[in-house]
Amino acid sequence: MKFEVTILGSSSATPVFNRNPSAQLLNCNEKYYLIDCGEGTQQQLTKYNLKAARIDYIFISHLHGDHYFGLIGLLSSLHLNGRIKPIQIFGPKALLEILEIQFKYSDTLLRYPIEFFPIEADESRQIFENSDVIVKTIILNHRIPTTGFIFIQKQRQRKLIKDKADKIPMAYYTALKKGMDVELPDGEILRSEDYTMPADLPKSYAYCSDTMYDERYFPIIKNCDTLYHETTFMHDLLDRANETHHTTALQAGEVAKIVGAKKLLIGHFSSRYKTLQMILEETQSVFENTELAIEGRTFQL
Numbered sequence: 001m002k003f004e005v006t007i008l009g010s011s012s013a014t015p016v017f018n019r020n021p022s023a024q025l026l027n028c029n030e031k032y033y034l035i036d037c038g039e040g041t042q043q044q045l046t047k048y049n050l051k052a053a054r055i056d057y058i059f060i061s062h063l064h065g066d067h068y069f070g071l072i073g074l075l076s077s078l079h080l081n082g083r084i085k086p087i088q089i090f091g092p093k094a095l096l097e098i099l100e101i102q103f104k105y106s107d108t109l110l111r112y113p114i115e116f117f118p119i120e121a122d123e124s125r126q127i128f129e130n131s132d133v134i135v136k137t138i139i140l141n142h143r144i145p146t147t148g149f150i151f152i153q154k155q156r157q158r159k160l161i162k163d164k165a166d167k168i169p170m171a172y173y174t175a176l177k178k179g180m181d182v183e184l185p186d187g188e189i190l191r192s193e194d195y196t197m198p199a200d201l202p203k204s205y206a207y208c209s210d211t212m213y214d215e216r217y218f219p220i221i222k223n224c225d226t227l228y229h230e231t232t233f234m235h236d237l238l239d240r241a242n243e244t245h246h247t248t249a250l251q252a253g254e255v256a257k258i259v260g261a262k263k264l265l266i267g268h269f270s271s272r273y274k275t276l277q278m279i280l281e282e283t284q285s286v287f288e289n290t291e292l293a294i295e296g297r298t299f300q301l
């Protein structure tokens with residue numbers, strides 16, 4: 001099952017040096033989940049050949065503009081392009097009011113319904129579930145209420161061994177994939193373990209947008225497979241990071257190490273950094289398996 005994320009924006013606050021504000025597109029089993037939607041997200045989707053019309057779920061971490069100023073434009077374009085199927089949006093309660101007022105004064109009546117799910121930033125909870133994945137909130141420590149999101153794949157059914165499965169009727173596949181043995185009319189037993197192999201282990205992807213270092217959110221991201229963590233500043237600006245409730249590159253490495261993440265992606269870089277290599281190296285000095293979550297890169301999760 002496909003489980004990958006494409007980075008659409010890696011900049012904090014403003015678009016600079018060809019870096020866009022925060023947005024990521026998660027593809028889970030060919031369904032699209034948009035995580036944050038900074039200004040320019042639509043154009044980034046087009047640039048990387050990702051069809052906006054395929055997005056069914058949008059998750060907004062908080063109401064600083066660099067995380068949602070692209071949303072009204074994206075929703076408007078979906079309307080203009082004839083969308084009729086609903087879209088689900090998860091975000092701070094006030095987001096719906098912000099959207100509605102923009103639609104009201106532009107006299108826009110959307111052709112498709114927005115199903116809005118307000119998020120409380122008081123404690124971590126499960127906010128979404130379908131047959132592929134569950135999503136829980138991560139309570140972050142920022143200047144305004146902010147939640148990250150952890151996407152956890154569900155355990156999949158066993159996989160058919162093609163050569164063997166080709167020799168038996170398809171009608172038995174479902175039971176065998178569920179791990180059940182099947183008795184044929186002549187009494188022969190088809191054993192699930194002979195015709196199938198174990199499914200891939202479920203993976204998890206944790207998205208920690210704007211936050212300062214705070215051990216209170218560590219339990220929810222413990223042992224995640226891939227952790228995205230903001231690194232707005234380098235560690236020589238720790239005071240500035242604390243003042244603005246952001247994380248340094250060094251601290252992000254520490255978070256990944258302490259929680260036992262397997263891989264770390266870093267982003268949300270301050271506009272003071274024209275190049276990013278020093279940031280990467282600072283994080284890697286603590287947590288080696290780190291990569292820059294920059295525009296256009298796709299990571300298998």
Ligand SMILES: [Zn+2]
Pocket residue numbers: 012013022064066067210268
């Ligand atoms: Zn931000």
Ligand SMILES: [Zn+2]
Pocket residue numbers: 062064142210
């Ligand atoms: Zn912010």
